[in-house]
Amino acid sequence: MSVYILCLILFCIGLYCVLRKRNIIKIIIGLGIIEYAINLFFVLVGYRTHGRAPILAKDQVISNMVDPIPQALVLTSIVIGLAVTALLVAIAIRIYEKYGTFDITKIRRLRG
Amino acid sequence: MKNKEVGMTLIVKTITRLTVGLILLYGIYIVLHGHLSPGGGFAGGVIIALSFIHLMLAFGKEVALRKLSESWASIFESLGAIMFLSIAVLGFIGGYFFLNFFIQKGKPFELFSAGIIPLCNIAISLKVGAGLFAIFAVLILFNKSGDK
Numbered sequence: 001m002s003v004y005i006l007c008l009i010l011f012c013i014g015l016y017c018v019l020r021k022r023n024i025i026k027i028i029i030g031l032g033i034i035e036y037a038i039n040l041f042f043v044l045v046g047y048r049t050h051g052r053a054p055i056l057a058k059d060q061v062i063s064n065m066v067d068p069i070p071q072a073l074v075l076t077s078i079v080i081g082l083a084v085t086a087l088l089v090a091i092a093i094r095i096y097e098k099y100g101t102f103d104i105t106k107i108r109r110l111r112g
Numbered sequence: 113m114k115n116k117e118v119g120m121t122l123i124v125k126t127i128t129r130l131t132v133g134l135i136l137l138y139g140i141y142i143v144l145h146g147h148l149s150p151g152g153g154f155a156g157g158v159i160i161a162l163s164f165i166h167l168m169l170a171f172g173k174e175v176a177l178r179k180l181s182e183s184w185a186s187i188f189e190s191l192g193a194i195m196f197l198s199i200a201v202l203g204f205i206g207g208y209f210f211l212n213f214f215i216q217k218g219k220p221f222e223l224f225s226a227g228i229i230p231l232c233n234i235a236i237s238l239k240v241g242a243g244l245f246a247i248f249a250v251l252i253l254f255n256k257s258g259d260k
Binding site for chain 2: 053055056057058075079082086089090093094
């Protein structure tokens with residue numbers, strides 16, 4: 001149970017980073033931390049105590065494996081996270097070109 | 113060694129020249145053994161792309177783009193997608209989508225016994241490797257083309 005709480009703490013660190021920081025690069029890092037907290041949670045849901053990796057090898061009996069389905073799901077999630085991070089970095093580069101800063105409080109054209 | 117400002121220092125360049133081929137071979141090994149051991153198309157493709165990114169970080173973007181230019185990366189990426197789709201569609205000659213049409217029943221733990229699965233892995237690795245390299249190259253080339 002305590003590992004799930006540690007996952008929640010990691011998620012909250014990422015959420016703090018996204019909501020509180022002003023630098024865009026730090027926000028992207030915070031999104032990465034959130035993503036890895038979710039991935040860790042998924043893998044831990046499928047874990048069982050003293051389980052083996054779900055790899056079928058020669059002369060090895062299938063017993064006490066961890067659940068492979070969350071791991072396959074997390075693999076897909078890592079791919080999507082890679083694409084999202086690349087997109088975010090591209091948008092950040094474009095914003096830096098246009099405004100000359102990474103500070104989100106200075107990026108505003110609409111002064112109201 | 114003439115243009116020292118391009119790329120990193122001499123130590124990094126020497127180590128890169130020694131290791132980049134090994135990284136590429138390791139990626140190809142991961143791809144070809146994807147149906148037997150952990151790994152497969154995505155992981156091997158990422159390692160193949162990382163070897164080119166390694167080259168780009170150490171020697172600067174001209175050397176890496178001379179090895180694999182971004183138009184060739186785009187061609188390889190599209191080729192991987194089309195190859196995966198055509199393998200899937202070729203299963204219709206036996207009646208099903210994604211039918212393993214080479215063999216009926218493979219033998220476990222043998223390298224050449226899996227039918228279309230290694231071909232699918234090769235297609236995925238082409239797509240992932242070229243795509244990841246193209247993403248990195250485009251992020252680097254962004255600065256040059258974007259200032260207007």
